[in-house]
Amino acid sequence: MNSIRPLVKPLGLALAFAFAASFAGSAYAAPDLKIALIAGKTGVLESYAKETETGFMMGLEYLTNGTMQIGGRKIKVIVKDDQGKPDLGRTLLTEAYADDKADIAVGTTSSGSAIAMLPVAKEYKKVLVVEPAVADEITGAKWNKYIFRTARNSTQDALAAASTLKAGSVGFLAQDYAFGRDAIKAGKEALAATGSKANVVHEEYAPVTTTDFTASAQRLFDALKDKPQPRVLAIVWAGPNPMNKIADMKPERYGIVLAPGGNILPVMKTWKGYAGTEGTIYYYYGFPKNKMNDWLVAEHMKRFRSPPDMFTAGGMAAASAVYTALSKVPSANSEQLVGAMEGMSFDTPKGKMTFRKEDHQALQPMYHFRIKKNQKDEWDLLELVREIPASELPLPVQNKR
Incomplete structure (x- = not known):
């Protein structure tokens, strides 16, 4: 009996250590990093939402070299559809923070829904990266310190457009909801801020679901013609764009030119008959020249047989902001994230963006485009007139921090 005791004891110790090591490994495995992505995947803006989701997931793939990990922690993306409804957006963000225990959230598509979500981030003291909603109030009057926005805001859109218009007369057509009214307010302020001598002679607001623009267009023609x-x-419109319908009414009879804001590729494909028309845009796949955009364009073409769109790039920008922030703060502690993200720069398909410390709005370039006359293929739509650097967009701080 005594002869086997020395064998038993070491074996028992080895098993004990093995068990302890196994237990410790499972007990102390780093928990997943949970990211909630809220988008209006149902409704009039569903195409925008789907692009955002695609860009966000491709962004994480690119930034993590396909591992979908940050600092050894697995990334879990929880996708929720708010259907563009403010009440639902607020509810889903509450669920994300309270039930899903999301470390950080991203969203949403509709400005109305995004505005409804802002107080939830403040209540739970959790970071919300706003993408792609653009209403100025998000980083303005409705802002709180947990809100960061990678999307451009209405004033950035307006300043870019205003930089191309030095004199003359302007009439605006926009949708009658937060996005449209916010955009026109920003447009008027931008003309003043850039020193333009152009006068706004009429503002026309139409219901979001309008399909007949005859009356609205005629009021604009009457206001502008003399x-x-x-x-x-100037047309500021989310969703199916009315440019073609208004162009069919021949505004050139009155010496009126159309100035469309940039839109998604399927919409801009229908503008081929308006070669030479100019406008400004947040992103067009052929304009930025950098490593991240090169990868996004090549991979998107390979996977979907089409180039990435505006909101695809926006989704990737949001992913980069989240990745950069969580790389700086592996614990995902909210207060530390806020501190790290204020003034933080991060790479995007548009180049470098920076969260302004005062209001957490991402400063970024915009693009002045012209519709091409000779389009080589179905996606060869625009030519670059000029990249408008962030330094030329005098973006006011509107949150009264």
Whole structure:
């Protein structure tokens, strides 16, 4: 009996150590990093939402080299559809923070829904990265310190457009909800901020679901037709764009030119008959020249047989902001994240963006485009007139922090 005791004891110790090591490994495995992505995947803006999700997931793939990990912790993305409804957006963000225990959230598509979500981030003291909603109030009057926005805001859109218009007369057509009214307010302020001598002679607001623009367009024509040249009808519209329908009414009879804001590729494909028309845009796949955009364009073409769109790039920008922040703060502690993200720069398909410390709005370039006359293929739509650097967009701080 005594002869086997020395064998038993070491074996028992070895098993004990093995068990302890196994237990410790499972007990102390780093928990997943949970990211909630809320988007309006149902409704009028569903195409925007789907692009955002695609760009966000491709962004995480690119940034993590396919591992979908940050600092050894697995990334879990929890996708929720708010259907563009403010009440549902608020409820889903509450669920994400309270039930899903999300470390950080991203969203959403509709400005109305995004505005409804802002107080939830403040209540739970959790970071919300806003993408792609653009209403100024998000980083303005409704802002709180947990809100960061990678999307451009209405004023950035407006300043870019205003930089191309030095004189003449302007009429605006927009949707009658937060996005549209916010955009036109920003447009008027931007003309003043850039020193433009153009006068706004009419503002026309139509219901979001409008399909007949006859009456609205005629009111704009009547307001513009006798005013100083150039006479510009600026269209600010989310979803199916009315440019073609308004163009069919022949505004050129009154010396009026259309100035469409940039839109998604399927919409801009229908503008081929308006070669030479100019506008400004947040992103077009052929404009930025950098490593991240090169990868995004090549991979998107390979996987979907089409180039990435505006909101695909926006989704990737949001992913980069989240990845950069969580790399700086592996614990995902909210207060530390806020501190790390204020003034933080991060790479995007548009190049470098920086969260301004005062209001957490991402400062970024915009693009002045012209619709191409000779389009080589179905996606060869725009030519670059000029990249408008962030330094030329005098973006005011609107949150009264």
